[in-house]
Amino acid sequence: xxxxxxxxxxxxxxxxxxxxxxxxxxxxxxxxxxxxxxxxxxxxxxxxxxxxxxxxxxxxxxxxxxxxxxxxxxxxxxxxxxxxxxxxxxxxxxxxxxxxxxxxxxxxxxxxxxxxxxxxxxxxxxxxxxxxxxxxxxxxxxxxxxxxxxxxxxxxxxxxxxxxxxxxxxxxxxxxxxxxxxxxxxxxxxxxxxxxxxxxxxxxxxxxxxxxxxxxxxxxxxxxxxxxxxxxxxxxxxxxxxxxxxxxxxxxxxxxxxxxxxxxxxxxxxxxxxxxxxxxxxxxxxxxxxxxxxxxxxxxxxxxxxxxxxxxxxxxxxxxxxxxxxxxxxxxxxxxxxxxxxxxxxxxxxxxxxxxxxxxxxxxxxxxxxxxxxxxxxxxxxxxxxxxxxxxxxxxxxxxxxxxxxxxxxxxx
Numbered sequence: 001x002x003x004x005x006x007x008x009x010x011x012x013x014x015x016x017x018x019x020x021x022x023x024x025x026x027x028x029x030x031x032x033x034x035x036x037x038x039x040x041x042x043x044x045x046x047x048x049x050x051x052x053x054x055x056x057x058x059x060x061x062x063x064x065x066x067x068x069x070x071x072x073x074x075x076x077x078x079x080x081x082x083x084x085x086x087x088x089x090x091x092x093x094x095x096x097x098x099x100x101x102x103x104x105x106x107x108x109x110x111x112x113x114x115x116x117x118x119x120x121x122x123x124x125x126x127x128x129x130x131x132x133x134x135x136x137x138x139x140x141x142x143x144x145x146x147x148x149x150x151x152x153x154x155x156x157x158x159x160x161x162x163x164x165x166x167x168x169x170x171x172x173x174x175x176x177x178x179x180x181x182x183x184x185x186x187x188x189x190x191x192x193x194x195x196x197x198x199x200x201x202x203x204x205x206x207x208x209x210x211x212x213x214x215x216x217x218x219x220x221x222x223x224x225x226x227x228x229x230x231x232x233x234x235x236x237x238x239x240x241x242x243x244x245x246x247x248x249x250x251x252x253x254x255x256x257x258x259x260x261x262x263x264x265x266x267x268x269x270x271x272x273x274x275x276x277x278x279x280x281x282x283x284x285x286x287x288x289x290x291x292x293x294x295x296x297x298x299x300x301x302x303x304x305x306x307x308x309x310x311x312x313x314x315x316x317x318x319x320x321x322x323x324x325x326x327x328x329x330x331x332x333x334x335x336x337x338x339x340x341x342x343x344x345x346x347x348x349x350x351x352x353x354x355x356x357x358x359x360x361x362x363x364x365x366x367x368x369x370x371x372x373x374x375x376x377x378x379x380x381x382x383x384x385x386x387x388x389x390x391x392x393x394x395x396x397x398x399x400x401x402x403x404x405x406x407x408x409x410x411x412x413x
Contacts, residue, residue, distance in 0.1 A: 001270045007040050008406040018039040018400050020393040021192035028278050032036035032192030036271045041400055044194040045392040046383030047350070048187055049250050050260035051171070052097035052150035052223065055113055055239065055339040058143045059124055061135045062091045068129035070095075074125045077103030078112050092143070093126060099258030108256025113147060117213070117242045135156060136294060139239065148357060149235040151237050153222030153262050155195040155231050155386075156188035156284055156302065159370060160291040161377060169253045170291055173332045173381060174353040175198055176253045183380040184288065184370050189389045190281040190302030194264035195231050197277050203266045204233070211263035211396055213242075213246040216410050245346040245394060250383070251333040259334070259349065259385075263392040267407055281306050288372050300370040305379065306386050311365035312350050315342045319362040327357040349385040356380055 001138040012014040018041045019027070027034055039374055058175045061067075070082040070093045087094055102108035116122060116139050124135040139145060143357075159391040164177035170177050190196070198204045208219040217237025226232045246261035268274060282303035287296045315337070326339045336347035352367045369376040401407040 002036065002040070002267075002412050004267055004407045005170045005268065007267050007269075008408055010040055011400055011406050012403060014401075014403070016400065018043065018397050020390065020392065021045070021197060024277055025191055025280060026095075028280060030274045034274060036268050036274050039158070041265050041267055041276070041397075042197065043263060043393040043400070044192055044197045044276050044395040045261065045263040045389040045396070046193045046384065047246060047386075047389040047392060048189065048259065050149060050152050050337045051100050051257060052152060053096050053110070053113075053118075053258040053260045054150065055109070055145065055147050055348075056094075056289045057097065057145050058092060058094050058138060060141055060143070061124055061126050061401040062133050062276060064091045065089050066091050067126070067131060069134060070128055074103075076111055076112050076115070076123050079103075081253045084273070094144075099260070100256070105255065106351040108122050108258070110247070110251050110256060110258030113246050113258065114248040116145065117239055117247065118244045130349075130356075130407065139179075141393075142384075144241075145239040146236055147215075147239055147242070147260075148220070149234055149260065150225065151225055151232045152260060153233045153264075154188070155199065156190065156193055156286065157186075158284055158314050158338050159184050159288045159300065161185070161288065161290065161297075161372065163290045163297075164292060166290060169258055171252045171254045172291060172383065173253050173398045174251065174331055174351075181375065181377055183278050183370065184377045185371070185381040185383065186286065186370075186379055188286070188302065188305075189386050190284055190306050191279055191382050192386070192389055192393060194262065195233070196279055196284060198266055198273070199231075199276055201231070202269070202273055202276075204264060205259075208264070209405070209407065211237050211392065212242070213261050214243035214263070214392065214395060215239065215241035218410075224325070228235040231349070234263075246388060247412045248334055248347065249351070250351075250357035255351070258299050261388060261392050265396050265405065268303040277301050284368070288370055298372045300372075304370050305369060305382065308366040308368045310364065312387060313343060313348065313352060313354060313363055313365040314362065316362050317342065319360055323359075327359070328363065331357040350387060351382050351385075352379070353381055362379065
């Protein structure tokens, strides 16, 4: 059995054997019998819509003495909760802003977080007892800016469909979930999910170093709704160092949601961990539930979602008939598409919402279907980005190979 100290020493000496989760699964599928002696670290990750995301910010607004305390605050129109510290007469505001708070149907906390990380100028509006104060700030002006999750990295999730003959407004659909049983929405990154690869929590514990949207952070505990069978995590990280491509807003029929990504390096100490790391998409159940009652109707696997060709969305401009109003641009939940420039890969989650929107079939992807009670139901929305999660796994691997991350030193270097 190895120790964390031994693995850290191998990282420092450049001799550590590191695989991304996707690379390790490829070995498993090829029949390789990998032992703990042959691998030191496997990097795992997940990316998708995470409602339980919020930010804690300390925002300079005006000169000391300008106002007593903030009673209400908005950033780019997104409502925030001032406090808990009143910062009396300091001219700055501590606040918490939810990833699901929104300024309108198409802009919410997730969009705001991405724009903060991109270094864009943010409009601040503060209402105090006797006045309103406006300011413009960027991330460099914040004395404190951290993102945290109340629950994230669910050990995968649930697929939802609507059994009723209606179109249901829900966060699990971009245009409303059409029934009865006409389409299904899925979430979860399957075999590369951190907790799926460490279900006994040998490696992922309170204080474990992680990468939240690419920034070094830590696990702070279990999240809300976490159970032994379906665990999830709370994590926190500085917004300085985050990469905007791993985060952002996602417009649903029930309002804006928040895209968040988490990368976790798993140190391989013994063969118990290797056994857990051998889990594949086809081994991982994906319950299919009625969105109206959350009643489970059937069970698929994550192989039905991710073990398919053409996972990414491809745009064929030669097939575009240049409609007067582009339905794809209007429906894209991340603002990743325009007819003129095509797909912005830094914003595209490959959710496939665009597929049904384009009447000319100018976009193509292998979105697949789930079998529910003997009937194939097409997957019309994927609220997780497997390719982005794999990219994050590679980023974490590169940090380890470069010596910028150790398990005792974290990944802040």
